[in-house]
Amino acid sequence: MTSAESDLEFIMSQIHARRRDPDFMQEVANTPRGEGLLSCIQCGRCAGSCPVGRLTLKYNPRRLIEMVNLGYKWEALFELSWLCLSCFTCIDRCPQGADVGEVVFALRSIAAKDGNVPKGALTMAKNLVETGHIVNPTASVSKQRASLGLPVQEPVPEVAKMAKKTGFSKILGLK
């Protein structure tokens, strides 16, 4: 394939990926954690208190719900949902109980089913399954813990067992 053909193929794949999916809102609402999006009235109260929204114009919880409702699947699944910090301030502020934090988990689950998890999140998930800890201590942190009389962070093998039983290991590409 020539470089021009490869560029064209990339552009076409992006256009295809960004097409709207009219069934997407219902797909998300039908998941166990996604139905809260149907209560949203787009008042924007959550947007003013989202800590991520203060850092980037690209994201706020009201906008995320809007993108899902309009069927912008690619943006919702692969860009926006991974920016949320799960602080749940939006849930406290929402007059409708729309539970955006839960909708975020629903979106991430849909993305993860097809193996679409950002690299950073994937690394943390693998750490969790393999050791029982999302962030493993570095040598200097371990030394500092020992100097403070804190116990050594032991592995938690039960997490791997749970991950295997639920199919989470398979999603992560682990045995």
Ligand code: SF4
């Ligand atoms: S849970 Fe996510 S969307 Fe809601 S306020 Fe926190 S960072 Fe923003």
Ligand code: SF4
């Ligand atoms: S999620 Fe709640 S607070 Fe945010 S726009 Fe929708 S109704 Fe308003």
